[in-house]
């Protein structure tokens with residue numbers, strides 16, 4: 001998240017470089033932000049080389065029509081487009097009309113899927129934004145379960161407390177810089193209790209790792225050239241001395257350590273091994289969870305099912 | 309996330325209770341899942357009392373048309389509706405057509421916003437799903453920054469290493485069970501280095517807390533009755549003995565500790581104090597980040613701006 005850059009035009013007026021997207025929500029704004037981010041993935045070819053710079057502006061907690069109109073007016077001035085999630089149908093309609101009047105493109109992110117679900121269920125949407133008074137937020141089991149998962153996962157980072165591996169839903173094993181920690185945290189946010197165990201050449205793995213259900217252990221592996229590059233950057237940022245660095249990030253060592261990990265994985269064929277090269281954390285998470293949920297249900301199309 | 313329940317109908321056929329929503333993505337599926345979850349918030353009134361049970365099924369990494377057709381056929385059999393994110397326009401079209409043929413409602417979650425952005429930027433979307441070969445995933449500064457934020461935040465949990473508060477972007481202070489840990493982790497995932505510091509009655513706060521920029525410190529407070537209920541549940545799950553429990557979760561103690569925290573907040577009027585009662589973690593995160601980003605830009609409409 002780089003903050004907004006501005007530049008002066010020839011007439012001295014401060015002007016924002018690049019096109020703007022205004023994102024408006026009566027809630028947190030994370031849904032519209034997530035959707036816009038995914039859509040922007042379709043324009044990476046020109047975002048990367050700055051062929052088309054984009055500025056996003058997120059306005060959250062917008063629950064009265066005056067604020068809404070002020071933001072849309074500002075969007076019009078800036079030549080921005082608008083994407084919004086507004087639960088109250090009269091707010092959503094006001095947004096659409098104002099955008100039409102000002103001649104700016106607008107997209108209702110949530111209206112279409114909400115309407116589709118409404119007619120599928122045969123139930124009308126409440127029209128109440130999250131956090132609206134009158135809604136009461138239940139301290140659900142789900143809520144406590146997620147918090148417990150996060151606290152468990154933090155405590156189990158980096159091989160800590162191996163006796164607790166038995167209590168984990170998912171155990172990740174891999175050499176340093178395969179992304180175990182951020183992946184653990186990502187999964188914890190989704191409610192899974194995760195432990196991660198580093199594989200270090202010549203260091204024995206905790207015995208408990210081989211005692212837990214092998215179906216919950218996942219090996220992570222990565223291309224050696226990419227791993228070396230990541231470790232070099234890491235060693236530099238940690239200010240490792242030259243001797244440590246050479247061991248940690250030199251190619252021979254990196255290769256041997258990956259082979260060491262590979263032998264452990266080969267000895268435990270029930271552990272799925274996931275190649276993380278080129279994958280974002282959330283992509284690896286999707287692979288882990290697809291395999292995790294498919295254990296029960298091997299023959300059919302892999303899926304993650306939930307009940308509400 | 310409760311797993312799928314099934315029930316037998318009178319004719320002995322196993323039948324899924326409740327309506328189903330099939331979610332299909334060529335990527336991770338997190339975008340369609342996020343949007344469907346937000347939309348389901350509009351039906352909480354009937355989900356809570358099980359008036360309308362909903363089963364969601366997430367199919368990720370669906371990048372060939374045969375798999376796609378198999379899933380849609382299954383959706384038709386189950387009387388499900390379909391929501392999808394498919395970057396390849398021919399896949400999206402196939403999904404739409406197949407749903408029409410089978411007579412099931414379908415919603416394209418990403419098409420409309422992608423088209424709107426395309427015409428706003430004057431650039432065509434790539435049509436390539438994330439993770440498609442040919443796309444190369446850059447190990448961007450953003451990526452490393454986020455991992456560093458997560459690792460920093462884990463190390464700084466629960467008042468650890470107070471000398472590092474100076475390096476945090478955001479510092480959270482509050483009594484036990486105000487949600488400091490999950491909030492810290494949520495913000496870390498968004499790239500912020502967060503430290504959290506517990507307030508415990510009679511225990512002195514670390515000196516460094518008062519030396520850092522007060523604009524980056526946020527106090528958390530909560531209704532005493534709700535806090536007591538949360539602490540009771542917590543004490544039970546940790547198996548605290550009766551004496552510890554009485555101190556930790558008894559009403560007088562809870563009230564006094566909140567007052568103790570309130571006095572610290574009053575002595576530091578530059579710290580915003582956020583009421584977390586009834587707020588989900590992501591809602592508190594939205595408030596924190598709105599305030600955090602508004603510091604630079606106080607007069608205009610609060611917003612979170614990013615550049616791509």
Ligand SMILES: Nc1ncnc2c1ncn2[C@@H]1O[C@H](COP(=O)(O)O)[C@@H](O)[C@H]1O
Nearest residue numbers: 025027028029030031085087129130349
């Ligand atoms: N639990 C919920 N109850 C009601 N509406 C919700 C809920 N969660 C999200 N929404 C709505 O969904 C949209 C997106 O939410 P948000 O991601 O918080 O911006 C907003 O219009 C919210 O008001």
Ligand SMILES: Nc1ncnc2c1ncn2[C@@H]1O[C@H](COP(=O)(O)O)[C@@H](O)[C@H]1O
Nearest residue numbers: 041333335336337338339393395437438
């Ligand atoms: N970085 C990206 N590049 C290209 N497409 C993306 C990117 N991120 C997400 N998408 C697409 O956006 C949709 C939602 O992605 P996901 O949340 O991974 O299911 C899918 O159609 C993805 O292919």
Ligand SMILES: [Mg+2]
Nearest residue numbers: 158180181182
């Ligand atoms: Mg780690």
Ligand SMILES: [Mg+2]
Nearest residue numbers: 466488489490
């Ligand atoms: Mg904590």
